[in-house]
Amino acid sequence: MSNQANKQSLDMSLPVKLVIIVSAVVLMLAVVNGLTSEKIASNEAEKSNSARKEIFTDATGFSLVNFQLTKEEEKSVSEIYAAEGSGEDLLGYCISVVGSGFGGDISLIVGVNLDGSVMGVQVISHTETPGIGSVALDKDGALLSQFVGASISEVQGVSAVSGATYSSAGVMEGVSVALEVAGRLLKEGY
């Protein structure tokens, strides 16, 4: 009898102890998150900003564009920025898109000219295999440079990097969606 009671009290201590451990870990994470979250967010914003500047080197400012996207496009397109020159004239659009690679999402910023061709492609973040899939996403690498000047019909003709077929396809998919959106943007004259 007493043995049984003993067992019961022992079992009750397990969840309590686990809760104590989890709470302590959560507290630690909350503190570290408080210390780093701002820095991480500003790092990311900084990165997108400098990526846009790298595509449109002449631009003096970027402004967020509110554009009605279709349901399908909403899944991959997150932000559209208009690049403005010194006289507030439109230079083109920077479209943030997501393509699906081998290891997950690849986020890109695609710069589109006023004639609907690609100005430049910048990779913001990805989870491709380091040293294998990531080779396709190298800045100034074989893949990204092929897109420069390509129109929507030419994107499919870009050749993938060997060993990184999925990652290359993910980038192509992202660029095609961005060009489609940009085509409608330009037609409707935003």
Place this chain on the structure above:
Amino acid sequence: MAEKKQSKKNFYLQIIKDGIIFKNPTFIQLLGMCPTLAVTTSVSNGIGMGLSATFVLIFSNFFISLLRKFIPAKIRIASYIVIIAGFVTVVEMVVKAYMQSLAESLGLFIPLIVVNCIILARAESFASKNEPLASALDGLATGLGFTLALTVISAIRELLGNGTLLGFNVMGENFSPALLIILPAGGFLVLGFLIALVQYIMQKGKGEK
């Protein structure tokens, strides 16, 4: 008294030797094979991964050892995983905030340190039975052993597969890299040859004694 001090010193020395060489997590115990094969495509990735895991090992070993009488045996694995995951998340946030380029190149493999079996193995086989200080030291030694192994493997793979070391071109213009070594199959090959070499040296050392 002096003898006790001496034996303690020997114990610590043994921990360091075991962690780095005689019980090297990668070459002798064959633990943590997934990150070993996956991230060793460049030296900077290998060192980054090794040091991140070392950090987690030191802290998880220390705290698990500190709590070893508090944690009931029945839920010890769950408790260990929570503590390890906590420290891994700390590493992930710090690396993302202050070492962005490393965060980009290691990507997914930082959160995957949670399931790195080296860390759980040290928690279960060492930290749960020893003093906090010795456990932290064991974490440091095992982590350095892991880092050393990753550095050697990644140096060979980067050199042969890409012609560079730490990103610098060292093989000259005419060298055409063997892409195979960078690809997953090359990881297995390099690892296999290194394990064979380590075994050979160990056997030879034993024979001479």
